[in-house]
Amino acid sequence: MQTPRPQRPDPRANPIADDGSEVRFCSTCAFSGACVAAGYDKAHLRDLHVLVEHIGPFRAGEHIFRTHDPFRAIYAVRAGLVKTVAVDPEGNEQVLGFYLPGEVVGLNAIYPEHYPCDAVTLETAYFCRFSFPAISALAARMPGLQQQLFRLLSKELGMASLLAGDHAAEERVAAFVTDLGERLAAQGFSGTRLRLSMSRVDIANYLRLAAETVSRIFTRLRDQGLIALEGRDLEILDPPGLRALARNVRER
């Protein structure tokens, strides 16, 4: 709905998840495990590097792809933050997910062959673009890569099922914060001090709550001493406490 006005890149933001080198590639990239773990040689790694296209910077509010665009590629986030948003015929938006550095956007477009959502950057962001026909052809020659793609899809499926569960507002918010922290930690960032680069409205929409509810729950969690929150800067003070609240959303 909103047409976010461009805003200039913020030098403080956006730690870059790789060293920028073409050869060493993103060390935390979603696909790195496919090669490294399986012990692939330089030649295979080079295949991956040839088909990847480094794109960016995108400034906050720019679109990577839009609903109904034909599906051509998947995008690994190199730096920055992206949300995917589906819009129904009445114009209601639904945030489907937030994607951190090292994560992959666009997998839900494989089946419909068109992107079923918009992908919008929330901060200045850089991507690796993988042509899907090319990467799936390569996957046929690299079992580790095929396996990795299966795993990414299956993981995304698990995330969607969590979101689909019916959980109380507080559980949802606690799970959201815990999950963000863990995903950041998995990418080598701090898992306890983090910046919520998305607006409260986006968070609320993603959690299928009203923005007011999210706001109230944040203050409640703060009053309980579980988190410290100032604007968009969040610190998780009591990870186990928060995890306990989120327990039903996350464990099964």
Place this chain on the structure above:
Amino acid sequence: MQTPRPQRPDPRANPIADDGSEVRFCSTCAFSGACVAAGYDKAHLRDLHVLVEHIGPFRAGEHIFRTHDPFRAIYAVRAGLVKTVAVDPEGNEQVLGFYLPGEVVGLNAIYPEHYPCDAVTLETAYFCRFSFPAISALAARMPGLQQQLFRLLSKELGMASLLAGDHAAEERVAAFVTDLGERLAAQGFSGTRLRLSMSRVDIANYLRLAAETVSRIFTRLRDQGLIALEGRDLEILDPPGLRALARNVRER
């Protein structure tokens, strides 16, 4: 929670989606497209047949796999109906999906490497069991099969996102019925006269509603002349009308 007592197979139920022949294979199987569409020869088809294992019958209430079982295989439904159910630590159940003949169960286990849910038959059912290591090895040699697996995963992802959307109870029920009809039609069954083999409680749980709400909405839809419903036998009287109610859930 409930331990459903076994019940004897009902000869009326469970139209079988294939001719039972080992060689001709399930004509409506989720994987048939992978071979036929891509023009594969008999040799490749035979590879698929060798790795598949026909299992069943399972009677209503039996488990195909359970939460935490190590992930070994995916299962294509040959006949009958299955639900998948996740249980959280407090014992709350969440139905994740219903699977009709021709559809595939177990894809959400790839990433965690353990099944994240139980799969329970709701009527007498037969399956094709595909060892996952074997089918993904074959997929590396059969791009059409690899593509098909990607598509299945991506499709399932889309379904989960629909379920995760926040929609009014009536929209959810209308979408559920419409979707069931379309999926049955896709498998060659009637898309307008169908049997809800799952209980109202299961439907409600799947839609994240109370059973009472589902019941009330069914009667409302009947009063509006959109459906005819007697027990578990449903007829969709006004498909476009129902689709209109479901519009926001399904279109994007």
Place this chain on the structure above:
DNA sequence: AGGCGCAGTTGATCCAGGTCAGGAACCGAC
């Protein structure tokens, strides 16, 4: 400085759907 606009918070009210409580219909068991 002042003023505008947007993001976020807080309080007051409302309502969709959940919960609770009966009751009817339909089994299968004996």
Place this chain on the structure above:
DNA sequence: GTCGGTTCCTGACCTGGATCAACTGCGCCT
């Protein structure tokens, strides 16, 4: 047949979270 169990439906009430309405604080413009 009757009994007990189960599923489904319906009515009466309750509540979590949505909605509506201020209000605050901040960044940006002129």
